[in-house]
Amino acid sequence: MHWLCYIEVGMELTTPADILKRSLLSVQEYTLLSVRSITNIFAHPRYLADTIRQADLIGFGSLPIVVLTGTFTGMVLALNYSPTLERFGSIALTGQLVSLSMVRELGPVLTSLMVAGRNASGMASELGSMKVTEQIDAMRALGTDPYKKLITPRVIATVFMLFFLTILSDLVGLVGGYIIAYFKLGIDTFQYWNSAYQQLTYNDVITGLIKPIFFGFIISTVGCYYGINTKGGTQGVGRSTTQAVVAASVLILAVDVVLTQLLLELR
C-alpha cells in the first residue's frame, strides 16, 4: 500500500479504513451499552442501593456547582440584556428574557455541561480504574453483570437527578436575574416575577424539562462507555476521563440543536 494511505496514530500506522472501522465499532459498542443500560431496568437483579448511592453522589454532590452556575448565569443574562432593553424602553421585560433563556436553553445546557464535567469524568475514571485493575473481570467471574451493577444505576441516577438539578438551576438563575434587576436596574419585584412567569408557555417548560432527560442519558452512558472500555493502565484512565468529558459535552450541544428544532416544531 502507498505510504500516503497511512496515517500515524500514536506509535502505530493505521489506514483510513482501519480508522473508519474502529469508529463504526465504537458507535456499535456505545449503542449496545446504551440499549443494555435501558433494558436492564426491566431485568433482575435490580441494584436499588447502588442507584441511591449514585443519586447521592451525582445529585447532591453537584448541588453547589449547579447553584453557583445557575445564579451567575441569571445575573449575567440580566446584565447583558439590560442595555438593549433600556434602549427600547423595555427594561421591564428583563424578567421575561431571563426566564425564557434560563428555562428553554441555559438551565438545561449549562447544568448538563457542569454535571458532565464533574460526573462523566468521575464515572470514566472510576470504571476505568476498575477495568485496568481487572475488577470488572473479577465482577463477571463472580457471576455479576457489570452492566447491571455498575452502569444501569448510574444511568438511572443521572437522568433522575439531572432533571431536578435543572429545575433548581432555572430557579436560582431567575433569582440571580432578580438580584441584578432589583438592586442594579431598579425593577420592581412584582414586575420582574410577573414578567418572568407570564411569558413562559407550556412548550418552554416542557422543552426545558425534556432536554435534561436526554442530556442525563448522554452524560452517564458516555462516561460509562469510556470507563468500561479503558485500555492502557493509569495513562489509559486519564485518556478515558478526558475523552468522556469532551465527547459528552459535544454530544450534549449537538443533541441540543436537534431537540430544540424538534420541540420548536411542536409549538
Added chain:
Amino acid sequence: MPPFDVKPSPNPDTVHKAITFDDVSLSFEDLNVLEHVSFELKRGETKVMLGVAGSGKSTILKLCLGLIRPDSGHIYALGHDVTAMTEEELFDLRSQVGIVFQESALFDSLTVRDNVAFRLMEEKLPEKEVEARVREALRFVELEHTVDMFPASLSGGMRRRVGIARAVITHPEILLYDSPTGGLDPITSTTIIELIMKQRDVAKTSALLVSHRLQDGFMLASHYYDSKTNTMQPVNGKPHDVHTSFMILRNGGIIFDGTSHDLSQIEDPYIKEYIS
C-alpha cells in the same frame, strides 16, 4: 451452595473432566495468542502452566470462564461448552469456578468482608450464613483479623490471600490461579503455595495455576498438605498422590504437557533451558 442451573446439557465426553480445550485458537488483531491449543484438566488435578510472558497463560484462564471468547475451537468446563453459552448462562457456571487474579483484583471500595462475601451477597443469602462463611474462608487463609479492613491497607501477600478466600467461599469445583505468587517475597510465596496445596489436598479442587516461578510447581509436585499438623510435608516416596502435572506454553502453543517426572526426562533444548 447456590443452585447450578445452566441450560446447555453437559457433553458426555467432557463431563468427567474439569476443563477441556479442544483445538482452541485466539488472536488479538494481527497477533496470534493461542494456536490450536488442546488439553485436559482432570477432576482433582492441579495443572501448573509455565511459559514466558505473553505466551498465552493468563488468556487460557480467562477463556475457561468465558471472560473472553476464542476465535475457533471449543472449551468445556465441567462438561458445559463455555463457547456456546450466553453471558447469562455463564454467570451460573461461574459459581462453580473460582479465580484468583494476578493483582488480586479486589474491589477497592469494599472491605475485606464485603469482597469475600460479594458472591454470597449477590445471591442474597441470609446475613448469618454470609458471616459464618466469610469467617470460614478468612480462617482458611489465616486473615480473620482483616475482616473490616480495606484492600488498600493490606500487603500484596495479604491481598492475594483475600483473593483466594473470595475464590473458595462458594466451594468451587475448579480454581484458576493467575500468577498467585508473582511479585511476592519467597516466604509469602511459600505461604500462598501452601494454601493452594491445602485446597488441592483437603477440598480436592481441580486447579489451573499460572506461574512464572518453576519452584512453585515443583513444590506442589513434591509436597502434600498434612491436615493433622496443618503443614506441608515432602512426599519423599510416601504413598501420597499429589495429582499435579505441568504444561509449558510457547508462542501460543503447548510444547509440554505431562508430569514432573516427564519434565525431568525431557530432551527438548528450549524446555531444558527453561527449567534449568
